[in-house]
Amino acid sequence: MTLTTSYLQEIFTGLFELPLLDEIARVGIHKRVSAGTYMIRPGEFIRSVPILVRGSIKIMRPDNQGREALLYYLGGLDSCAMSLTCCMGGRKSEITALVEENTELIAIPVDKVDEWMCRYSSWKQFVFLTYQKRFNDLLQTLDEVVFHKLDERLLTYLRKKTDSCQCTVLSITHEEIAHELATSREVISRLLKQLEKAGQVKLMRNKITIL
Amino acid sequence: MTLTTSYLQEIFTGLFELPLLDEIARVGIHKRVSAGTYMIRPGEFIRSVPILVRGSIKIMRPDNQGREALLYYLGGLDSCAMSLTCCMGGRKSEITALVEENTELIAIPVDKVDEWMCRYSSWKQFVFLTYQKRFNDLLQTLDEVVFHKLDERLLTYLRKKTDSCQCTVLSITHEEIAHELATSREVISRLLKQLEKAGQVKLMRNKITIL
DNA sequence: GGCGTTCCGTGACAAAAGTTACAGGAGTCT
DNA sequence: AGACTCCTGTAACTTTTGTCACGGAACGCC
Numbered sequence: 001m002t003l004t005t006s007y008l009q010e011i012f013t014g015l016f017e018l019p020l021l022d023e024i025a026r027v028g029i030h031k032r033v034s035a036g037t038y039m040i041r042p043g044e045f046i047r048s049v050p051i052l053v054r055g056s057i058k059i060m061r062p063d064n065q066g067r068e069a070l071l072y073y074l075g076g077l078d079s080c081a082m083s084l085t086c087c088m089g090g091r092k093s094e095i096t097a098l099v100e101e102n103t104e105l106i107a108i109p110v111d112k113v114d115e116w117m118c119r120y121s122s123w124k125q126f127v128f129l130t131y132q133k134r135f136n137d138l139l140q141t142l143d144e145v146v147f148h149k150l151d152e153r154l155l156t157y158l159r160k161k162t163d164s165c166q167c168t169v170l171s172i173t174h175e176e177i178a179h180e181l182a183t184s185r186e187v188i189s190r191l192l193k194q195l196e197k198a199g200q201v202k203l204m205r206n207k208i209t210i211l
Numbered sequence: 212m213t214l215t216t217s218y219l220q221e222i223f224t225g226l227f228e229l230p231l232l233d234e235i236a237r238v239g240i241h242k243r244v245s246a247g248t249y250m251i252r253p254g255e256f257i258r259s260v261p262i263l264v265r266g267s268i269k270i271m272r273p274d275n276q277g278r279e280a281l282l283y284y285l286g287g288l289d290s291c292a293m294s295l296t297c298c299m300g301g302r303k304s305e306i307t308a309l310v311e312e313n314t315e316l317i318a319i320p321v322d323k324v325d326e327w328m329c330r331y332s333s334w335k336q337f338v339f340l341t342y343q344k345r346f347n348d349l350l351q352t353l354d355e356v357v358f359h360k361l362d363e364r365l366l367t368y369l370r371k372k373t374d375s376c377q378c379t380v381l382s383i384t385h386e387e388i389a390h391e392l393a394t395s396r397e398v399i400s401r402l403l404k405q406l407e408k409a410g411q412v413k414l415m416r417n418k419i420t421i422l
Numbered sequence: 423g424g425c426g427t428t429c430c431g432t433g434a435c436a437a438a439a440g441t442t443a444c445a446g447g448a449g450t451c452t
Numbered sequence: 453a454g455a456c457t458c459c460t461g462t463a464a465c466t467t468t469t470g471t472c473a474c475g476g477a478a479c480g481c482c
Contacts, residue, residue: 061350063358071353085343088336094350118329125299131342132296138349139272139305142282145356146393147274149468173429182357184470189430205429205478361439384459398439400460416448416459 003030003106011053015077020120029107039097040083046093048107049083052076055103056164060096060180068096070157070180072137073164081134084127088114101165151191153181158201162210170208214241214317222264226288231331240318250308251294257304259318260294263287266314267375271307271391279307281368281391283348284375292345295338299325312376362402364392369412373421381419 003025005018012021029048033039033055040046042062057074059082074080074097082095116123144153157177161170178188192208195201202209214236216229223232240259244250244266251257253273268285270293285291285308293306327334355364368388372381389399403419406412413420 061353061357063354065358067358069353069357081342081346085339085346088339089343091343094347117335124328128296128299131292132300132302135292135296135346135349136305138346138353142272142280142349142353142356143274145353146272146280147276147278151468175429185430186432186471187469190432190469193431203430360437386459395440396460397441397462401439401462404461414460 003028012077015126016122017120020116020123023112023116024106024108027109027112031105031107033099033103033105035099035102037099039099040093041096042094043092045090046083046110048109049079049113050105050107051079053104053106055099055101055105057103058098058100060098061094062096067182068179069182071095071141072134073100073160075164078133079126079130081131084113084130150181150183150187151194154188154191155195155200157181158208158210168210170210171206172208173206214239223288226337227333228331231327231334234323234327235317235319238320238323242316242318244310244314244316246310246313248310250310251304252307253305254303256301257294257321259320260290260324261316261318262290264315264317266310266312266316268314269309269311271309272305273307274393278393279390280393282306282352283345284311284371286375289344290337290341292342295324295341361392361394361398362405365399365402366406366411368392369419369421379421381421382417383419384417 005021005025008016008021008024009018016024039050039057052074054076057080059071059074059080060068061071062068080097082093082097085091113127117127118124144156148156154177157180158170161172162168174188174192175185178185181188192201192203196203200211202211216232216236219227219232219235220229227235250261250268263285265287268291270282270285270291271279272282273279291308293304293308296302324338328338329335355367359367365388368391369381372383373379385399385403386396389396392399403412403414407414411422413422
């Protein structure tokens with residue numbers, strides 16, 4: 001799909017200056033990616049930095065035994081710090097990025113990411129803001145794991161999920177939750193049952209309603 | 212203490228170009244900080260970005276109950292990503308930085324950090340490398356907490372410590388370790404005793420020898 | 423309807439981690 | 453030596469988390 005400056009103006013109101021929007025329109029690649037697609041896996045190289053226009057992407061960290069912990073989500077107008085470091089440093093990815101909801105994004109080629117840093121101060125700001133956000137995301141995730149018990153972690157997990165999808169009913173299985181919190185299905189089932197008894201959630205097959 | 216370009220050349224051999232070294236010599240502030248000093252605490256603002264020449268600094272993340280988990284260490288020629296984001300974004304610190312060994316550092320004023328980004332490509336590289344390193348540090352820490360049990364975490368903790376101080380005998384109490392791993396002293400004592408029985412370490416008052 | 427698959431509930435048990443309580447050793451100071 | 457503080461060891465117990473085993477419900481597909 002071709003990008004027009006006026007379309008970009010709508011999306012990035014006030015964020016980027018006009019000449020930069022022109023450049024983005026010229027070299028950016030407009031993509032739609034459907035849920036379930038892997039954007040990147042550990043060991044792969046990244047050739048462009050994505051800016052999300054719509055949808056959400058899940059960033060996960062695998063270990064060497066098939067487990068995979070959830071790090072954070074990318075949402076509207078977010079970009080990815082890992083892709084930045086990988087691009088700028090020419091290094092392999094250390095994480096997995098899985099498209100969670102159908103996503104629309106603009107891919108910026110590596111060399112432009114670097115070039116624009118000095119040419120457009122709004123771009124530089126954007127890049128640093130991205131680092132800042134992801135760093136904080138990581139710290140929050142760490143807080144959860146280090147300082148909180150599983151039942152609390154489960155609750156904040158559910159809350160974040162409902163926040164990002166803007167709804168109170170989640171379509172998810174216990175198995176999936178267990179995977180993202182790096183624990184077992186039985187444990188999650190047990191804790192969810194506790195939460196249900198405490199009146200915090202309502203459980204159905206493949207669905208969880210947060211009250 | 213005044214900085215000379217020739218001194219900086221010794222330290223940063225091949226890392227920065229000559230004109231940049233000149234600038235660093237002019238505006239950088241050479242400091243010695245002794246062990247035990249707090250460089251920064253949560254809620255404070257940062258007015259300069261430090262580059263470590265010698266020594267080490269411990270970066271910790273507090274929760275709201277007096278606990279404080281170890282994130283990672285800064286060592287030789289490292290800089291701090293948190294200080295970068297804080298400076299570039301004008302935000303408060305979210306972490307604690309405690310000088311672990313007597314440290315020698317060069318403090319770069321905020322405005323120069325930004326200015327040099329475009330003027331010196333070696334500086335830009337340095338900044339991005341710093342982000343990259345800290346990001347990876349954080350990911351590794353997260354790996355430990357999410358995927359490993361306490362006894363393993365304790366071992367890697369001890370190993371990292373010995374690596375950074377270049378010695379096999381650590382001067383540390385069980386209490387301190389417990390604090391950094393966000394658990395209780397009794398648990399650490401118990402696990403250390405296990406490790407001693409397994410022939411991995413040798414315990415003395417205020418000292419732990421890694422075998 | 424019957425069949426297979428996926429998902430959920432749960433009991434029973436094991437392992438890991440946290441808590442409480444207390445004893446005693448090592449060091450310091452006077 | 454006596455008093456004191458700080459550090460370590462350890463037993464006993466609770467809570468939390470992980471694992472195994474199984475049964476049954478919900479759903480889709482002939």
